[in-house]
Amino acid sequence: MRMSAEERRESVIRAAMIEFARGGYRGTSTEAIARRVGVSQPYLFRLFPGKQAIFTAAAERCIEETWRVFDEASEGLTGEAAAEAMSEAYMGLVEDREQLMMQMQLYVSVFASRVAGEDEIGEAARQSWERLFERVRERIGGDVNGTTEFFAYGMLINTLVALGFPREHRIWDGFDKHGEQGDGVE
């Protein structure tokens, strides 16, 4: 039961990803996170300076993990083969929806906090995103247009999954014949 502060922080981040993914920043109580961790609510504030910091940590972890999945899936591959491997891996990644929704929550939260005046979280998010983009680009082989297309289809996948379109729905039809055009999705 008892563990080091660092280990606890780790499990808080994992729990926070799940809870924030579901409820967003404002819709998630620190109580809910603490309950999931199995720890008292006030203790969170010993591990993190505040709720905002927990969210930021979860968001950063979320993007990192995306790269981890891409990296594993495309290890040793390049070009089109790498893109296809990463696309397939991404479809699997969004399947469990926590990763996906945490991503979306991050996007809206960045905007909200920018409106509120503080853009720290946005600064961090942009950096993480750009790094992810560059890593994917490198893995694919340096093609900027191809990488952009890769992410474009990824963002559409995000939207359709978030909206709850089942994979059999005809809205997904445009993904089927896509290998022919060399985009690497599906």
Add this chain to the structure above:
Amino acid sequence: MRMSAEERRESVIRAAMIEFARGGYRGTSTEAIARRVGVSQPYLFRLFPGKQAIFTAAAERCIEETWRVFDEASEGLTGEAAAEAMSEAYMGLVEDREQLMMQMQLYVSVFASRVAGEDEIGEAARQSWERLFERVRERIGGDVNGTTEFFAYGMLINTLVALGFPREHRIWDGFDKHGEQGDGVE
């Protein structure tokens, strides 16, 4: 000052789009919406059954308005020309960010409410979205893959704008040479 209930509802929806876009569902108080309308907060509950209903109305309006912009921009055009016109119009649309962020807020809220058990808002959102897709497809000329690509780039635009990447940023580079590949963005 005094106006009919229907007119008031209209201005509530417009105010709600702005406020919900910034704060999301949970992060927006009915107080804030009422203040923007210039009316007392309890009066909102005479015009709408509850906060949720206000959000739903704003979300639906948001998607409708997107089509209105597409429709105007591409009137009389077909195929590639229509796609290009709509793409350009979309870049303008997301410029003022309210439309864009309301869209994103809708996506995360649909997921959240699905998790919470009620999928009514999701049902409505999927219908609106599919209709938008079909309308665009029809305007473009029936090509499913092209329409999918159109929306894919649209969703990437959403993400990059939400994250706050300025248009000069290199992350946008992949959009530049895009006409060559026949996608119609920028």
Add this chain to the structure above:
DNA sequence: AAAGATAGTGATTGGCCACTAACTTAGATT
């Protein structure tokens, strides 16, 4: 075994917020 440090809890608080109930004002109709 004592002492110091680190992990963790219970109780509380001040503030916000969705929603209700009861009342008031403005405009049209007779």
Add this chain to the structure above:
DNA sequence: AATCTAAGTTAGTGGCCAATCACTATCTTT
């Protein structure tokens, strides 16, 4: 001018929630 109706307000309530404070339990070191 009186009346009816629809627009709008003031006051209030119960519930939730981030953060703080003061405290306890467990481990480690000497």
